[in-house]
Amino acid sequence: GRLHAKFLQNGTTTGRFSSQDPNLQNLPIKSELGKKIRNGFVAGEGYKLLAFDYSQIELRVVAMLSGDKRMTQIFRQEKDIHAGVASFVFGVPIEKVDSEMRRKAKVINFGIIYGMGVSSLRKSLGGTRQEAQKFYDNYFNQFSGVRDYLERVKAFAMKHSYTETLFGRRRYFPNINSRIPFLKNMAERTAINAPVQGTATADIIKLAIRYVEEDLEKKNLLDRTHLVLQIHDELVYETESGILSEVEKIIKNTMQTVLERSYLHYKIDIPLVVHSGSGNNLGEVK
Structure with missing residues (x-):
């Protein structure tokens, strides 16, 4: 049989879809039980599941919105972003970055x-506060464009009580100037995150869904390919086995060109990278 969950357009303050009855965006992944659960979601006879997810979409959006030259350089050269950041922060060639350096860079990224x-x-890195402060300062010294962008977002939010995504969608923060420190600090942290998460896992993913449908319809493939699941930066389709390769190519290309195709005609310096996988069930597509 088929399981029909609900997906809500306005279920989150960030603009992302939410899911309920049941929540299919929160399926376990790493545990053995989780794998068995995912294996239970199978494609229909003669069909395959195709999954697509944006690679490091939020960090790519940080680079876009901030215009930070070094972060942009790492992405344009198609290097590992965490190793690339570690290289700058620790002052070593990227090939000399070890696993611990990369881990620390990933935490702060x-x-x-x-x-x-x-x-x-x-708390995340371990060590002393002095060591964390040094790492924090060094990061923002190396990636000053990111630092300046975050400061601009915070200042804008404090002045106007809202922030905007790349597409101009607003999120309001009534507590941003609260006299209660806890409420003010929480609003500041959330305001800093809102343009990035709202652009990456809300605006871009929703535009991708729309454009994929348009492109499949142009190729007369829409009646044989259906969107069955959306999980944050991932889209899962069910498609006929015989057209798997064709559909995979179309969807991947569409998702990677969302920004140029949007009404903003955004000239992108940083590529959107999409990974894909297929299988007979949800557990196989990764």
């Missing part, structure tokens, strides 16, 4: 998106 401060960084 994703941490800055959510307004991570020195205290939270210390």
Whole structure:
């Protein structure tokens, strides 16, 4: 049989879809039980599941919105972003970056998106506060474009009580100037994150869904290919086995050219990279 979950357009404050009855965006992945659960979601007879996900979409959006030259350079050269950042922060060639350096760079890369401060960084990295402060300062010295962008977003939010995504969609923060420190700090952290997450996992993914449907319809493939699941930066389609390669190529190209195709006609310096996989069930597509 078929399981029909609900997907809500306005179920989150960031603009992302939410899912309920049941929540299919929160399927376990890493545990053995999780794998068995995912294996239970199977394609129909004569069909395959095709999954597509944007690679490091939020960090790519950070680079786009901030215009940081070094982060942009890493993505344009198609290098590993965490190793690339570690190379600049630790002052070593990228081929000399070890696993621990990369781990630390990964922590701060994703941490800055959510307004991570020195205290939270210390907890994630271990070590002393002084070491965390040094790493934090060095990161923003090397990636000053990111630092300046985050400061601009915060200042704008404090002045106007809202932020905007790349496409101009607003999110309001009534507590951004609160006299209660806890509420103010929470609003500041969320405001810093809102344009990035709202652009990456809301605006871009929704445009991708629309454009994929248009392109499949042009090729008369829409009646044999159906969107069955959306999980944050991932889209899962069910398609006839005989047209698998053709559909995979179309969807991948469409997802990678969303920004240029949008009404903004955004001239992108940083490529959107999409990974894909297929299988008979959801557990096989990764």
